[in-house]
Amino acid sequence: MTNSSTEPLSDEQLSVHLLFAPTGQLSGDGQLRELMNEQRSHVQSDDGGIWYLSPEQTSNQLGSHNKEALAIKEPSKALWLQLRFGGQLDTLLLSSHWLHSHALSLPPQAPLAKIGLV
Numbered sequence: 001m002t003n004s005s006t007e008p009l010s011d012e013q014l015s016v017h018l019l020f021a022p023t024g025q026l027s028g029d030g031q032l033r034e035l036m037n038e039q040r041s042h043v044q045s046d047d048g049g050i051w052y053l054s055p056e057q058t059s060n061q062l063g064s065h066n067k068e069a070l071a072i073k074e075p076s077k078a079l080w081l082q083l084r085f086g087g088q089l090d091t092l093l094l095s096s097h098w099l100h101s102h103a104l105s106l107p108p109q110a111p112l113a114k115i116g117l118v
Contacts, residue, residue: 026087050077
């Protein structure tokens with residue numbers, strides 16, 4: 001049975017793989033947002049095992065300035081996402097409550113393409 005609420009069933013420490021990259025490298029073209037939506041739909045959960053950390057969150061909570069990050073539950077997905085988007089992988093223990101309270105938001109939408117006269 002999956003947990004479809006935004007709150008985890010318990011507050012446990014999760015060992016997650018953090019994929020750090022310069023701001024915009026992960027989220028700049030909108031593909032990460034689409035991938036996360038598909039993953040959440042596929043596993044029928046609010047997080048899909050992938051959480052997005054904005055540059056503000058990585059700076060305030062993790063001390064990494066000018067970087068965005070993904071917290072990823074499964075090692076194979078972490079490696080695949082690193083191959084797909086680039087960046088540096090690290091491992092960290094994070095509270096499931098913190099992830100669900102602060103990292104459920106999707107990355108920003110991609111900017112609209114500039115179409116028209118130059």
